[in-house]
Amino acid sequence: MAFLKELDGRGLQVVDLMEPFLRAKAEGGPALYCKTDSHWSGYACELTAAILAEELKTVPGVQPDSRRALETEERVVEVRGDLGGMLGDAGFTAGSERLPLRTVTEHQRFMLPFIPATTTIT
Numbered sequence: 001m002a003f004l005k006e007l008d009g010r011g012l013q014v015v016d017l018m019e020p021f022l023r024a025k026a027e028g029g030p031a032l033y034c035k036t037d038s039h040w041s042g043y044a045c046e047l048t049a050a051i052l053a054e055e056l057k058t059v060p061g062v063q064p065d066s067r068r069a070l071e072t073e074e075r076v077v078e079v080r081g082d083l084g085g086m087l088g089d090a091g092f093t094a095g096s097e098r099l100p101l102r103t104v105t106e107h108q109r110f111m112l113p114f115i116p117a118t119t120t121i122t
Helices: 002-009 018-026 042-056
Strands: 070-080 096-106
Touching: 018 042, 042 096
Parallel strands: none
Antiparallel strands: 070 096
């Protein structure tokens, strides 16, 4: 919290995810973290994206790019946790877990790479 206050004191806009994450956990929804891995779950990524999208609406000059045809797809992915290795347990046998993950892609008629908008926020 002190770090966030320091950034705020220097005029940097900070998005603190602690409260929304605690609220989501208290509501008993999907897990925010993988069970055997140090990374966020797909649900935590979606929650964060929604919060950031709302925050970006308050930034002057930032507008959604409605010209892009974005598509989402949900699929189940298998995650092999990294916690055992980080703890130095070579015999860590928790295996893997299967998690829902939503991907966002830009629909394109031809196979062209995704090119981000060139808007710069100063």
